Structure formats: C-alpha cells, structure tokens
Amino acid sequence: MLEIKNLVKSYGRYLAVNNLSLEIPEGEIYGFVGPNGAGKTTTMKIICGLLAATSGEVRLDGVDVTRNSNKIKESIGYMPDFFGVYDDLKVTEYLEFYASIYKIKDKEKKKITNDLLELVDLTQKRDAYVDSLSRGMKQRLCLARALIHNPKLLVLDEPASGLDPRARIEMKEILRNLREMGKTILISSHILSELAELCTHIGIIDSGRMVVSGSVSEIMQKVYSHRVLRIKVSARVDEAELILKENPLISKLSRMEDALQAGFEGSEEDMSRLLAALVGKGIPVVTFSQLDGNLEDVFMRVTKGEEKQ
Numbered sequence: 442m443l444e445i446k447n448l449v450k451s452y453g454r455y456l457a458v459n460n461l462s463l464e465i466p467e468g469e470i471y472g473f474v475g476p477n478g479a480g481k482t483t484t485m486k487i488i489c490g491l492l493a494a495t496s497g498e499v500r501l502d503g504v505d506v507t508r509n510s511n512k513i514k515e516s517i518g519y520m521p522d523f524f525g526v527y528d529d530l531k532v533t534e535y536l537e538f539y540a541s542i543y544k545i546k547d548k549e550k551k552k553i554t555n556d557l558l559e560l561v562d563l564t565q566k567r568d569a570y571v572d573s574l575s576r577g578m579k580q581r582l583c584l585a586r587a588l589i590h591n592p593k594l595l596v597l598d599e600p601a602s603g604l605d606p607r608a609r610i611e612m613k614e615i616l617r618n619l620r621e622m623g624k625t626i627l628i629s630s631h632i633l634s635e636l637a638e639l640c641t642h643i644g645i646i647d648s649g650r651m652v653v654s655g656s657v658s659e660i661m662q663k664v665y666s667h668r669v670l671r672i673k674v675s676a677r678v679d680e681a682e683l684i685l686k687e688n689p690l691i692s693k694l695s696r697m698e699d700a701l702q703a704g705f706e707g708s709e710e711d712m713s714r715l716l717a718a719l720v721g722k723g724i725p726v727v728t729f730s731q732l733d734g735n736l737e738d739v740f741m742r743v744t745k746g747e748e749k750q
C-alpha cells in the first residue's frame with residue numbers, strides 16, 4: 442500500500458533521511474522506531490505531503506505522493522507529535538471544525554463527530570473545553586481528528602509519548618480496533634517495547650538510515666545471533682555441564698541447581714545439534730529452551746542514538 446524507495450531528505454548539508462526504503466502492506470501496523478533525531482518525523486511529514494523530499498519515491502497505492510499531494514491527503518490521516526493550543530474550543534467544536542476543513546456536510550458532521558468520539562472514548566467529554574482534557578484524552582482527540590475524513594492510511598507520530606501506562610494501554614486498544622476496521626497504520630516511537638506487541642512489522646531507523654526491518658520475530662532473529670539457553674536435566678548435571686563446556690558456541694556457562702544457563706552464538710540448527718548431542722550421550726534433558734530476548738536490548742545494539750549537536 443505504502444512504498445518508500447531510496448528516500449533522501451537533507452536540511453542544508455545535514456542528511457536527516459539517508460536513502461531510506463520501506464514498504465507497508467495494506468492492513469498492517471508498521472512500527473517506526475528510532476532514537477530522537479533519527480528522522481522519523483521528517484519521513485512521516487514527507488509521506489503526508491507536508492514536506493518535500495530531496496530525492497526518492499513515496500507511493501501510496503502506486504500514486505506518487507509528491508506529485509499528487511492533494512489527492513494523497515484524502516487518503517492519509519496524520520497525527521503530529523505536538524498538540525496545538527485551543528483555548529476556547531469544546532471537544533465537539535474542535536472535531537466539527539476539522540470536519541469543515543474536509544468539506545464534510547453539516548448533517549454528516551454530527552454523525553461522524555459522534556462516532557469518532559465513541560471510538561476514542563470521549564463521548565462523556567463532548568462538551569468539555571479541549572484545554573481541560575488530560576494528556577491522554579488530548580491524544581485521543583487528536584487521533585479522532587486524524588480520522589475525520591475516513592482515511593485508509595494513518596500516520597501517527599509518537600502517539601503514546603508522554604502518556605501514563607493506563608493511557609498508553611487505552612491508546613493501544615484503540616489502534617487495535619482501527620486495524621480491525623481495516624486501516625493501515627504507520628506509528629512511530631523511540632521506545633521499541635511500546636510497539637513490539639502492537640505492530641505486525643517493525644523498522645528501526647538510526648541517523649536517517651533503516652538499520653533493520655521486518656516482522657518482530659524476523660528482527661529478533663536478525664539481530665539476535667547471541668541467544669541465551671536454559672537447559673534443565675533430571676540427573677547427570679555434571680556430565681551435561683562438561684558437554685556444554687566443550688562446545689565452542691557456548692559462552693558464560695552458569696549452573697543453578699539442576700539447570701544450566703549459557704550464552705550461545707549459533708543458529709537454530711546449531712541449537713538442535715547441541716540438544717541431540719546431550720540426548721545422544723544419555724543426559725536426561727527435561728527442558729531445553731531459549732530465554733526470551735529483550736527487544737530493548739536489540740534496539741540498543743542496533744542504534745547508536747546519535748543526535749545532531
């Protein structure tokens with residue numbers, strides 16, 4: 442649905458986006474992760490036609506975004522990373538105001554506003570002043586605004602930043618609903634774990650470059666050549682320990698009662714060979730497992746988190 446090829450954006454001599462490519466199939470939630478200054482906002486603004494690229498291609502359903510930015514805006518809902526000041530607007534007035542920008546008819550305006558307030562769980566706040574809302578509520582209102590013209594692609598720039606844990610969970614729930622409604626979603630964050638359970642795909646960007654991308658499990662596999670194994674035996678733990686010690690792929694072996702834990706620099710095939718070696722020598726292996734990798738570790742390993750000074 443969305444296809445970005447060799448995207449470059451320079452601010453003067455500074456390269457904010459450096460030959461970035463990514464693809465988002467229809468109906469997916471793509472997590473765009475990177476430290477502050479990585480180029481996430483710049484990329485998102487280019488996708489939405491708010492900023493001109495220096496070079497490269499952005500296509501939405503095959504249509505070039507840069508050349509058809511008005512048409513594209515009908516298909517994209519953008520939620521920026523800041524929320525403006527709306528001193529004397531009430532929640533419904535705010536949404537109806539944006540509805541009129543999209544030239545939605547009066548009759549429809551009311552219905553759309555009501556439906557969207559229901560969706561983002563703000564019906565009870567419909568007559569409250571926007572500025573009186575909590576941060577979480579403001580973010581949800583902002584999301585409702587991005588949805589007002591029923592776009593098929595949502596581009597959400599750090600929608601969970603600054604939210605407390607409860608508000609984050611509520612936001613996640615709404616995004617899941619949106620996906621079920623058939624929306625395609627691009628969402629950014631500088632915290633990988635925030636996106637890991639929500640997204641179907643993840644792309645990690647650092648200093649304007651895509652460092653790694655793919656499904657969550659693919660990313661884990663690509664970056665996680667170093668695994669941690671935990672092996673539990675019902676007897677002969679000393680012999681098991683010896684076998685592990687002799688294996689060149691094993692490092693940092695430690696023993697806890699009847700379980701052994703070790704670092705392992707090998708593929709899944711290497712893992713199965715190790716298990717076969719243990720069982721082949723008659724070691725009664727009870728469990729042989731790989732400890733869950735911490736996605737945050739992966740993130741730290743692949744990004745340097747450099748910011749322009």
Ligand SMILES: Nc1ncnc2c1ncn2[C@@H]1O[C@H](COP(=O)(O)OP(=O)(O)O)[C@@H](O)[C@H]1O
Pocket residue numbers: 452455457475476477478479480481482483484748749
């Ligand atoms: N208008 C601008 N002029 C010059 N540099 C900019 C401008 N906007 C962003 N940058 C720089 O481009 C880099 C990427 O910024 P941005 O896309 O906002 O990153 P992110 O959203 O990942 O934090 C940063 O180093 C930032 O300082």
Ligand SMILES: [Mg+2]
Pocket residue numbers: 481482483522598
């Ligand atoms: Mg940003």
